[in-house]
Amino acid sequence: MAEPGEGRLGLTILGGFLGAGKSTWARHQLHEGQFARHHLIVNEAAGTPVDNLLLGGAARLSVLAGGCACCEGLPALISLLRHVCDENTGAAGRQIDGILLETSGLADPGAIARAIAADPVLARHLRITTTLVLIDALHGLAQLSAEPLARAQAEAADRLILTKAMRAEPGAAGDLLATLRLLNPAADISGAELGLAVALPEPGTARLLAGPERQAPIRPWRLDVGAEGAWVALSTWLSALLAARGEDVVRVKGVVRTPAGRLLLQSVRRVVQPPEILPETELAGPAPEEGVIVLIGRNFDAAMLERSWRLFGPG
Structure with a gap:
């Protein structure tokens, strides 16, 4: 991981399965002044963008719709990141403090990080500061068991944020917390409700995750x-x-x-x-x-x- 003094632009990757609350979390951070001088990139797998409607507080915002940023939408993401880096190192000098990438709920943050590291231009101009992944306490255990993508997202995280724990069945959020600590012991884990930081539930019993069955693609x-x-x-x-x-x-x-x-x-x-x-x-x-x-x-x-x-x- 690059040190901040190297002068490269910091990139925060915000991931999580469909419906985990990424836009809600990002909107609250913008309201609180976090990422105030960041360029926000919103990726939606569908061709009709919706999540950007919640992010009116962003100083700069770009939308990549119609393709997931870790696969079919990756060339467009690389091109946009290069453009943002070029603008920030041009004659006008540094105009933003970093980039916040809100990925599609179908994206693997690890695949995006690998693609950025492999790109000769972005490797010189960007450093991935944090990979944040939100986990929905209402559906998290089922998703981790049934969806290989949900597990890959959790494993790629530097920070895991447990959302909707107050609305989950009693004990379910604690079991999910224990399971996440087993799945990714190196990740820092915190809680959030509607974007606001909250205390984590008491840890429960870690679940042994069954191997996901082969299913039709989402x-x-x-x-x-x-x-x-x-x-x-x-x-x-x-x-x-x-x-x-x-x-x-x-x-x-x-x-x-x-x-x-x-x-x-x-x-x-x-x-x-x-x-x-x-x-x-x-x-x-x-x-x-x-x-x-x-x-x-x-x-x-x-x-x-x-x-x-x-x-x-x-x-």
Whole structure:
């Protein structure tokens, strides 16, 4: 690891499985003044960016959508990182203190770190200061057991942040904490609730993680639900979908126009988060595409989702 005095720009990698709370955590850090002079890069595997809507406090923000930054989106990430480094070492001198990369929930931070180290330009201009990985206490044990990616994310971390522990089943958060300490004993572990630092639960019993079964890959799907008048039908459709296929739905997010304004809808597995009304003012990054829902999961296809939506959709 490079020393700070070497003059290279610091890069913080923020990772975690789908729905772990990365954008919520980053938004709180920006509100508290952390990363105030950082260039924030948000990567979304889906082609419709949503998470940047929560990060209006960023001084500089770039969005990489439509490809995971550790695989198909890696060339775009390398190109953007080179551009940021060039700008920061140009005639105007250093304008930022570092880069915060919020990865897609489908990204392996270790693969990104290896790619940066192998790039001759970035190896001279960047140093990875910390790899932060958020672990969702509601679903963490199941994800670590069933999803090889979730385990790879936890193993790659310098710091693990346990989220949603206050909402987990009694004892589950403590068992997850003990399991993480067994899985990555070198990592520093802390707790957070809605981005705010909280105390860790009492350690429980470490779980022996079963070998993950071979499953269909997790993919994003885009569903056009209409720019206006879709909220009642959408909430009914989503409730029915989660009841019938909740184990296959990993994440749902999107922006819908309602009588109250623009509504940000998000769910993780079968847990639908309280909808958030977005301000009508311009937000950081690309403007939201209203009336488009991104569903991330497995064992779906676009035609089936369209047929299902037409049964509930308005008109």
